[in-house]
Amino acid sequence: MEEGQPLGWFEQLYEKADSESVPIPWADLVPNPNVVALFDERGIKGEGKLALKVGAGLxxxxxxxxxxxxxxxxxxxxxxxxxxxxxxxxxxxVEYLVADLFQLPEAWRGRFDFIWESYTLQVLPPDLRRKAIGLIPGLLAENGELVVVSRARSEDDPEGEMPWPLLxxxxxxxxxxxxxxxxxxxxTDGEAPPVRRFRSFYRKASDHLSGSSPGKPP
Ligand SMILES: C[S@@+](CC[C@H](N)C(=O)[O-])C[C@H]1O[C@@H](n2cnc3c(N)ncnc32)[C@H](O)[C@@H]1O
Structure with missing residues (x-):
């Protein structure tokens, strides 16, 4: 990540990977198995529901x-x-769109029945990560659900290198x-080497009208 460019390096990395035909470090070209396992456990189905994938990658x-x-x-x-x-x-x-989590259309506020976030929070520096955590709930419709999967660390573990494990x-x-x-x-997941992870699942509280604003249109 270049100094002062907490978000600019993603496009540079994808562009370089595409033009030089090199693999993208996180792109396994399969759905994230940590999330798929949760879908299976909970028997989640999507008929009649609108879902949002954050940081959709490939x-x-x-x-x-x-x-x-x-x-x-x-x-x-x-x-x-x-x-x-x-x-x-x-x-x-799928409707694939270029958009910045920090400048999403106002019309997305309260719109989604389901949101999937995996591995995007952990590539954001702590200030932006906290901002993102404040924004995502505002995108959920009433009773909407959110799954989040990330690397994990304890309060007394070192922050480590990017991707930074979450607390x-x-x-x-x-x-x-x-x-x-x-x-x-x-x-701890089944990867080699194994990775400590948090996997959490949420529902928007029906008596809570909103989170923070998702911001202005891009
Ligand atoms: C580590 S990758 C994870 C990709 C995918 N979620 C996965 O699990 O394989 C993070 C992705 O988030 C995207 N991203 C980073 N910051 C973003 C932002 N502010 N708004 C939208 N996407 C972002 C990056 O371009 C990248 O594709």
Whole structure:
């Protein structure tokens, strides 16, 4: 990440990966297995519901939501990522959009029945991460649900290198901006080498009208 460019490097990385045909470090080209496991456990189906994929990358997670029956909006700050996702899934029903989480359309506020966030918060520096955590609940419709998966650390662990593992206290902020936590797991996944992760699942509290504003149109 270049100094003073906490968001600009994503497009640079996708552009370089595309032009030089090198792999993108986080793009496994399959739906995130940590989230798929939660979908399976909870028997989540999407018929009649609108889902949002945050930081959609090359599109595998968004396509998985589509396969579950959701209508899907998937956005990424990188125009190249969005172009590549559309190219990989040319007949997709998913609406792939270039958008910045910090400047989303006002019309998205309170619109989504389901939001999937995996691995985007952990590539944001702490100030932007906290801002993002404050924004995401405002995008949910009443009773809307959110899944978040990230790397995990304890308060006394070193911050480490990017992708920076999250603290439980950072995710607990979601419960102060209008979400009920339905499950919170702190576990080690089956990757080699294994990674400690948080996987949490929320529902928008019906008596809470809004989180923070998602901001102005891009
Ligand atoms: C580490 S990748 C994770 C991609 C995908 N969510 C996954 O699990 O494989 C983070 C993604 O978020 C995107 N991103 C970063 N900051 C963003 C922002 N402010 N708004 C929208 N997308 C963003 C990046 O371009 C990148 O595709």
């Amino acid at each position: 599109g595998d997670d968004a396509e998985y939501l589509d396969a579950l029956g959701f209508e899907v909006v998937a956005f990424d700050i990188s125009p190249t990522a969005v172009r590549l996702a559309r190219k990989r899934f040319p007949n997709s029903r 439980e206290s950072e995710l607990r902020m979601l419960e102060r901006v209008g979400l009920d936590c339905l499950s919170f797991e702190d576990y």
